[in-house]
Amino acid sequence: MARIRDLARVCKSKNAGPFELTIDVVFDTPELYRAVGATGVLGPALFARLYGVDARDVIFTPYPAGLAYKATLVRAVPSGDLGDTDVYGCQQHAPLLEVEIPLEA
């Protein structure tokens, strides 16, 4: 097993407008990108569990041109609204770093 933090070149979160959060994982090589995808770990269900949203509300897009997987979900609290903890949405990636992928690092 290997964690996302050991496999990915980029793992980041950011606002996609004030009402959505988008999370990207980028890999170095097409082989690794495909191998991670083939494990089926990355998908709407994972992001739904990590971020407490319904899987049907996760837009999950494999992006082969960028060797990236992207998930976009609706923020529980819009950017800057009362109770928001992260106006830019740029520090919500951490739970993904620890996700285990059944591959060797």
Place this chain on the structure above:
Amino acid sequence: MNSQGTTHRMLSSSGILGYGFPSSSLEAGLERGIDMLGVDGGSTDPGPFYLGSGKTLNSRLAMRRDIALMLHGALACRVPLVIGSCGGAGGAPHLAAVVDIVREIAVAEGRHFRLAVIQSEQPKARVRTALAAGRIKPLRGVAPLDEDTLERAERVVAMMGAEPFAAALDAGAQVVLAGRASDPAPWAASAIRAGLPPAPAWYAGKMLECGATPAVPKGHDCLYARIDADGVVLEPTAPERRCTPSSVANHSLHENPSPCIHLEPGGVLDTTDCRFEAVSDRAVRVSGMRWRPSPYTVKLEGAELAGYRALSICGTRDPLLIAGLDDFLARVREAVATKALALGVKEDGYRLFIRVYGRDGVMGPTEPVQEIRSHELGFVIEVVAPSQEQADAVLALARVTMLHTDFPGRLCREGNMAFPYSPSDIAAGPVYRFSVFHVMELDDPLAPFPIHYEDL
């Protein structure tokens, strides 16, 4: 503009007006020859405060510095200078702040040019009419717009497409200052006017609006684009940066719900089949983008007042308090409610947030780590109430209650919280929230965006 209409060269100074860029990068770009110089001025990313309050995102000094360098460069090269989403949020006060800077520079330096100013702040009557006609739809994560929400909005802007920029350039404007605009629109307009198809024109804009962000190392710096009918070549002008196929491909992920489908006024830019080829060790050619025309819509953004905020920062180093933190905070909340009621402020008349840094201050309820190992914890105590006076009063109660509330096993009875500041309480002023984030159908892409010309 290139007389052949086959290639078009554009330069972006940075990701946002006022973020700064090295003047050497601008000079390097100008020396290569350009047909247009631009910068995007705005973003919703810093939150709703700027749209609501009318304040600019960046300082006047920072914007003035960037504008002066760009204005000198554009006038010297006899190419248009185009700035979208002026002042951050692109409302009337934000645009006025940037117009004022440009006028000041023109007068101080005796420079003469034709200025176009394109407004994007919307009269509520126009939005109300569109709402009544069923021509306003919510974006994802937002409730349908209703009359009350519209009336409460402090300010509503519409995000213009390429057409108002093209109209201003057609009218001979050398400097175009626009209110809220789709980020790529200034560049898309310039390239489309030069006779290029919308697909590479909008794609170039998508890259240029972030300055050198598509390059590595990313930074606040200039990006140069050469566009032809089949694609776009991108290259940063600072020698220490370069575009690589992967850096450019991955920029499509940035702040977008999808890396492939980009909704713009009047169409969709589809980057699904883009090809990225290195043409040198620092320039990348992108081709294969597509543009599908769609019914013309513009995004509406509005913000409303949510109350007034007061906050205080403190920390604890007491392991006994940390061990029973949840109970402690519940006691604090209860005691604050009782004391506030004595002042005539009911519990539903304010919101009290106690943010716990070292536990879940960053992620809140979605924080997966439950066990606290921190030997100290930081707190931001925050109250939002209908008036600043009430917010200040309830915050003062919350601050002293945090300081002196008892907890089991307490050994230090002098105070439980370390406050780094005197005064400890900060009146943070009005708080806004995004309340309008919808699309409005339009028949005429120019109608909501009046253009005023001024010969300086």
